[in-house]
Amino acid sequence: MIQFLQLVVSGIAVGCVLALIALGFTLIYKATETVNFAQGDLMMLGGFAAYTAIVLFGLPFWLGAIVTLAAMALFGAGLDRVVLRRVLGQPQFAVVMMTVGIGFMLRGLASMVPGWGTETYTIKTPYSGEVLRAGGLALSAEYLMVIVMTVLLCSALYAFFRFTRVGVAMQAASQNQLAAYYMGIPVARVNTLVWALSAAVAGFAALLLAPITFVHTNMGFIGLKAFPAAVIGGFGSVPGAIAGGLAIGVVEALAGFYLPEGFKDIAAYIVVLVVLMVRPHGLFGGAGRKKV
Amino acid sequence: MRFIFKTTYEQDIRLVKHGGQAFWYGLLGLALAAAPLLPEYYLSQLTFVCIYALVGVGLMLLTGYTGQISLGHAAFLAVGAYTEAVLQAKGVPFGVSLLAAGALAGLAGIVIGLPALRLTGIYLAIATIAFGFSVQEVLTRWESVTRGNSGITVKSISVGWFQFDAEWKLYYLTLGMLLISILAILNLLRAPTGRAFVAIRDSEISAQSMGIHLARTKTTAFALSAALTGIAGALYAHKLVFISPEQFGILLSIELAMMIFIGGIGSLHGAVYGAVFLIALPQLIAVMKDHLPAAIGHQTGLEPTVFGLIMVLVILFEPLGIYGRWLKVRYYLETFPLYKKDSFRRQKTFMKSERLR
Numbered sequence: 001m002i003q004f005l006q007l008v009v010s011g012i013a014v015g016c017v018l019a020l021i022a023l024g025f026t027l028i029y030k031a032t033e034t035v036n037f038a039q040g041d042l043m044m045l046g047g048f049a050a051y052t053a054i055v056l057f058g059l060p061f062w063l064g065a066i067v068t069l070a071a072m073a074l075f076g077a078g079l080d081r082v083v084l085r086r087v088l089g090q091p092q093f094a095v096v097m098m099t100v101g102i103g104f105m106l107r108g109l110a111s112m113v114p115g116w117g118t119e120t121y122t123i124k125t126p127y128s129g130e131v132l133r134a135g136g137l138a139l140s141a142e143y144l145m146v147i148v149m150t151v152l153l154c155s156a157l158y159a160f161f162r163f164t165r166v167g168v169a170m171q172a173a174s175q176n177q178l179a180a181y182y183m184g185i186p187v188a189r190v191n192t193l194v195w196a197l198s199a200a201v202a203g204f205a206a207l208l209l210a211p212i213t214f215v216h217t218n219m220g221f222i223g224l225k226a227f228p229a230a231v232i233g234g235f236g237s238v239p240g241a242i243a244g245g246l247a248i249g250v251v252e253a254l255a256g257f258y259l260p261e262g263f264k265d266i267a268a269y270i271v272v273l274v275v276l277m278v279r280p281h282g283l284f285g286g287a288g289r290k291k292v
Numbered sequence: 293m294r295f296i297f298k299t300t301y302e303q304d305i306r307l308v309k310h311g312g313q314a315f316w317y318g319l320l321g322l323a324l325a326a327a328p329l330l331p332e333y334y335l336s337q338l339t340f341v342c343i344y345a346l347v348g349v350g351l352m353l354l355t356g357y358t359g360q361i362s363l364g365h366a367a368f369l370a371v372g373a374y375t376e377a378v379l380q381a382k383g384v385p386f387g388v389s390l391l392a393a394g395a396l397a398g399l400a401g402i403v404i405g406l407p408a409l410r411l412t413g414i415y416l417a418i419a420t421i422a423f424g425f426s427v428q429e430v431l432t433r434w435e436s437v438t439r440g441n442s443g444i445t446v447k448s449i450s451v452g453w454f455q456f457d458a459e460w461k462l463y464y465l466t467l468g469m470l471l472i473s474i475l476a477i478l479n480l481l482r483a484p485t486g487r488a489f490v491a492i493r494d495s496e497i498s499a500q501s502m503g504i505h506l507a508r509t510k511t512t513a514f515a516l517s518a519a520l521t522g523i524a525g526a527l528y529a530h531k532l533v534f535i536s537p538e539q540f541g542i543l544l545s546i547e548l549a550m551m552i553f554i555g556g557i558g559s560l561h562g563a564v565y566g567a568v569f570l571i572a573l574p575q576l577i578a579v580m581k582d583h584l585p586a587a588i589g590h591q592t593g594l595e596p597t598v599f600g601l602i603m604v605l606v607i608l609f610e611p612l613g614i615y616g617r618w619l620k621v622r623y624y625l626e627t628f629p630l631y632k633k634d635s636f637r638r639q640k641t642f643m644k645s646e647r648l649r
Contacts, residue, residue: 029414035414035417083604083608086608087607087608090607090611092413092414093355093361093413094553094557094607094611095607096361096414096417097549097550097553097603097607098603098604098607098608100546100549100550100600100603101550101599101600101601101602101603101604101607102600102604103600104596104597104599104600104603105596105597105600105601105604106600107593107596107600108593108594108595108596108597108598108600109593109597110593111592111593112593112594112597118592118593217593224421224542227418227421228418228421228422231414231415231418235414235415261433262429262432262433265425265429266422266425266426266429268422269421269422269423269425269426270422270426272418272419272422273407273419273422273423273426276407276411276415276418276419277407280407280410280411280415281415282415
């Protein structure tokens with residue numbers, strides 16, 4: 001029993017990281033209805049930004065974290081201004097393929113930057129190495145930090161979309177761009193803001209993940225696991241992204257222990273296939289159909 | 293500029309529209325037939341182009357004409373390749389094993405096509421990704437048949453006494469397969485089934501209102517596309533000689549999707565151009581490397597960067613890809629002094645939500 005609980009707890013911690021990346025997908029989808037395949041690579045970039053600020057420049061961890069978030073937000077806004085604003089309103093799949101291209105570029109370019117390269121790096125945090133124990137369960141401080149920060153960030157984002165004018169404007173812009181323009185919402189600027197926000201969330205995920213795994217040009221591939229998480233919850237739903245991430249994290253942890261070897265790697269995809277069979281728009285997604 | 297004076301309705305669906313087309317395609321055919329005169333290395337690359345173009349035609353049928361997204365096509369390629377490899381090892385004749393490869397991949401296409409009936413857009417993309425990962429994992433774990441990660445070595449094809457042992461023989465075989473499937477798909481696209489595909493792509497609701505059976509048509513598209521990819525997979529196995537599961541990963545699927553986008557979505561020309569591009573790009577980069585400063589030229593990240601950059605540029609400036617650019621160049625030449633800059637101007641569009649459809 002205690003082993004089961006331990007598995008669930010570590011699954012939740014991993015799930016929280018997935019949920020954070022899934023949150024990045026969800027934010028962009030919610031506001032611009034673009035599926036950003038470069039989200040994992042944005043996170044990779046965040047990891048390298050943190051590495052540059054904290055290890056190469058020797059800033060204190062918390063200051064380095066703030067610098068990373070700011071740099072990522074700027075990068076996201078810049079990406080939108082330079083590239084994505086031009087394809088606003090083009091067919092969805094074309095934009096998806098474009099983000100795939102951007103992901104390829106980020107991965108290639110990051111390996112070319114002097115001082116980054118294809119090596120693996122670690123980032124030390126002030127809370128590294130501490131372990132929390134409660135009644136037989138053990139949880140390292142890094143994982144605890146992931147869980148706490150995810151909960152905080154998600155409630156903040158949920159409140160943002162629910163209660164602020166900008167948040168509501170973002171939702172309006174996503175549901176009907178033309179009508180949003182008529183209502184006086186500066187759609188292009190709202191989109192830039194969303195990209196900045198989403199890139200910052202990717203940086204946030206990278207900061208939490210970097211102490212647990214390594215910073216590497218291929219760390220963005222975890223985005224491929226976060227993608228099912230976003231889908232399970234129903235793309236475009238903030239609580240859905242969290243639920244999806246947690247579900248996948250826990251199932252993966254349990255499958256790794258109880259099922260034969262090999263199931264761990266594809267557990268996420270089996271879960272997503274099953275969920276999609278039962279509910280084609282995810283657990284929390286609304287299935288709308290146009291009236292003719 | 294050529295104006296075709298139409299006198300019968302048959303002219304609308306004729307495969308060769310006018311004499312000029314017949315002349316140029318004939319010339320292309322002669323050039324392809326003469327390709328074995330090239331050095332062996334280039335011929336081998338041409339064989340790869342034919343195989344990728346065959347996959348491209350299959351994927352184009354699904355994504356470009358039916359509007360269904362697939363990011364798991366490497367899985368169908370793998371099913372075809374492994375079916376061929378396993379059946380050949382059991383001594384099944386080539387014709388039968390090739391058909392079996394196509395049929396089995398087609399069946400896999402139906403399996404993934406069935407949930408696809410309820411899924412649209414991004415949900416479909418993730419379902420195909422999930423399918424791709426699952427197939428790859430099965431191939432890795434089912435060691436009694438696929439030998440897992442140690443891979444299978446595939447012998448060269450033999451039909452009766454005839455051995456496809458030289459490069460030019462395999463080249464003619466793949467070229468023949470490509471031509472047959474392009475003709476078959478062209479034929480399909482001017483028939484009611486093909487028209488139904490295009491109707492579904494443009495609007496599911498209006499297609500349904502016109503009496504198109506959505507479920508059946510989508511499944512047909514998936515099955516056909518997967519079957520073509522499976523046949524390409526069988527040829528791919530022979531071309532590669534050695535196959536193992538990690539060759540058929542998500543990256544290959546994504547590259548295949550990028551291939552048809554760069555070639556030009558919504559045209560069979562695009563599938564072929566895309567295949568040429570996909571094969572030619574690494575060669576071009578290898579040539580360029582010697583002329584670039586060492587700091588850039590010797591980076592392993594150069595190829596994905598250039599690939600990604602071209603993808604971004606294509607979507608930004610040429611949504612119809614290489615084929616679209618060619619159409620513009622041709623239009624410019626045809627109307628030479630009278631070309632209007634705004635002929636191909638993109639109109640301002642507003643995003644429509646795809647959550648309601």
